[in-house]
Amino acid sequence: MIQLFDETLLTPNAWMKGARTPCHLFNPAITRFRNQLLLIYRVVTPDGRRRLAMCCLTDDLHVVPESVTPFSDFLHEGSDWHADGRFCTFGDRLFVHYNDGGLRGRQGVNQIYLVEVDPVRLIPQGRPRPLLLAGQRRPVEKNWMLFEHNGELWAIYSIAPHVVLQVTLGDDGPVLCHPAYQHEWDVQAYTRRYGELRGGAPPVRVGDQYVSFFHSSFVAHPWRHRFLRLLRQAPTNTIHYVGGVYGFAAEPPFAPLWLHPSPLLMPPLLPRRRQQLNPIVEYSAYPCGAIWQDQQWLVTLGARNEYCCLAQVPQAAIQPQPVLTRHDEPRENTP
Numbered sequence: 001m002i003q004l005f006d007e008t009l010l011t012p013n014a015w016m017k018g019a020r021t022p023c024h025l026f027n028p029a030i031t032r033f034r035n036q037l038l039l040i041y042r043v044v045t046p047d048g049r050r051r052l053a054m055c056c057l058t059d060d061l062h063v064v065p066e067s068v069t070p071f072s073d074f075l076h077e078g079s080d081w082h083a084d085g086r087f088c089t090f091g092d093r094l095f096v097h098y099n100d101g102g103l104r105g106r107q108g109v110n111q112i113y114l115v116e117v118d119p120v121r122l123i124p125q126g127r128p129r130p131l132l133l134a135g136q137r138r139p140v141e142k143n144w145m146l147f148e149h150n151g152e153l154w155a156i157y158s159i160a161p162h163v164v165l166q167v168t169l170g171d172d173g174p175v176l177c178h179p180a181y182q183h184e185w186d187v188q189a190y191t192r193r194y195g196e197l198r199g200g201a202p203p204v205r206v207g208d209q210y211v212s213f214f215h216s217s218f219v220a221h222p223w224r225h226r227f228l229r230l231l232r233q234a235p236t237n238t239i240h241y242v243g244g245v246y247g248f249a250a251e252p253p254f255a256p257l258w259l260h261p262s263p264l265l266m267p268p269l270l271p272r273r274r275q276q277l278n279p280i281v282e283y284s285a286y287p288c289g290a291i292w293q294d295q296q297w298l299v300t301l302g303a304r305n306e307y308c309c310l311a312q313v314p315q316a317a318i319q320p321q322p323v324l325t326r327h328d329e330p331r332e333n334t335p
Contacts (some may be wrong), residue, residue, distance in 0.1 A: 002268050005308040009063040010041065012053050012070035021046045024277060026302035029201070029289030030057070030310070031087035033094050033119055037061070037291075039300065040071065040085040040096055041308050044277060052082045052098060054122045061298070061310060069122040071096075078113040078128025086202050086288055088146040090153055090169065094119050097131065099142040109139050114146070114175050132174045133157070133165070143199025144177075145212060149250070154180070159197040159214055159246065160187045162325070164254045181253035185325040194218050194242055194263055200287040201299060209247045209257055213265065213287040213299050217241045220282060234280070241284035242266055243301060245318060253327060258320035265311055268303050277305040 007025045015023060028041035037057035044050055051072035056064040072082045079100035088095040094117045099110055113128035131144060145156040146167065153167040155177055161184050165177040187197055195216035203210035220240040228235040243265025247257045267283030286302040297313040 001312045003061065003310040003312075004270075005039075005063060005310070007308065009065050010039075010053065010055065010068060010308060011043070012068055012073075014070050014073065015043065015045050015051070015053075022274065024274065024306045025053075025308050026305050027084050027286055027288050028300040028302065028308040028310075029084075029086045030291055030298065030300040031089065031094075031289060032291050032293075033087075033089060036119070038087065038094075038119075038122070039063075039289075039308075040087065042083055042085070042302070043072075044305075050081045050083050050101060052085045052096070054085075054117075056122070067122065071123060074123040075115065075128060078115065078130075079111065084142060084288060086145070088114070088148070088153075088202060090148050091151070095146070096124075097144070097146055110141065112141065112144055129172075130174050131155075131167075132176055134176060134178045143215075145199045145202045147203045147205075147210065149205075149252075154254070156199060156203065156212065159199065159212075159256075160185060160191070161328075162248065162254070162256045181255075182328045183253070183255050183325040184328060185256045185323045187259060187323075190244065190259060190261065191216070194244070197244065197246070200243060201290040203248070204290055204292055205250055206292050208250050210250055210254070211245060211247050211290075211292075211297075213243055213245045213290050213297070215241055215243050215286050216263075236279045237282040239281045240267055241281065241286050243285045243287040243299070245313075247320060255325050255327065256323055258322050260318055261321050264313055264317060265299065265301055268307075268309065270303055270307055272304065273306055281305065 024044040040054045054071045056067035081101040082098050085096045085098040097114045099112045112131045115128040116125040118125040155165040157163040157165050164181040166180040168176045195218040200215045201213040203212040221238045242263035246259045249255050265285040267285045289300045299311045
């Protein structure tokens, strides 16, 4: 079951003054903090800027209109491009991490930032701080998933291999992240059909395991895709994004335990309402947040780069397929 959030309620008034076209709103993340449901989501305003907005939700998952805040307007450092915010709680503190898109003046390297949030005013509290990996990293990365475990902060750097970072928050300056654990596990049956497993919703602990909804992408129309490539034309409407789910142990070294064998979050068939931001994508389901409530998962996801959605996933729909893993000691240049 898919619920659509009303974009007219989600759009900050300050960003629509004088605009002739509506904003794109998508990729929402949800969390429950101090018994309050919060949503942060990506907004592409008519001037092309990438921003983040935040709001409260009622217990029945409707937007509280007066709570909507233009979160990005209060980010005075940490880039002017704010994409795909995710929540992270640490003790009694609330954080958001986001990426700055990259490929715009830093030799193709993007940056992920972490910023504390004032949970009452729903605005940043303090300066955004870059997450820095101790060792080599890929040039463009957007999907590190932060989570708290036993009073320490950790991050899933990649799903396969399952690389876990220990995060040193400190008081100021860059946030250092050190490779701590790595497990190799066989996910080829999934990736052959649906693409590489990439981060999505930060892990949520349920009992003796953590559960995380991820995304992957694949060419849904391979012949058309190849034909357009042969003609040296940019393919359009050929890529699908889907959402899957996996679980890992709730104790170090956080070994993967299971993988659902196929996507659980398929692209909803929704009409296009405005010009495409990414013409190569035909359909998309891009999970960014999840909470466990009433024996089911509530997963927030973006669709078509223009919809904010919430999916209800009953626990009975998940079919955990156990996996075999091999544990490797991390190296400073863990990819």
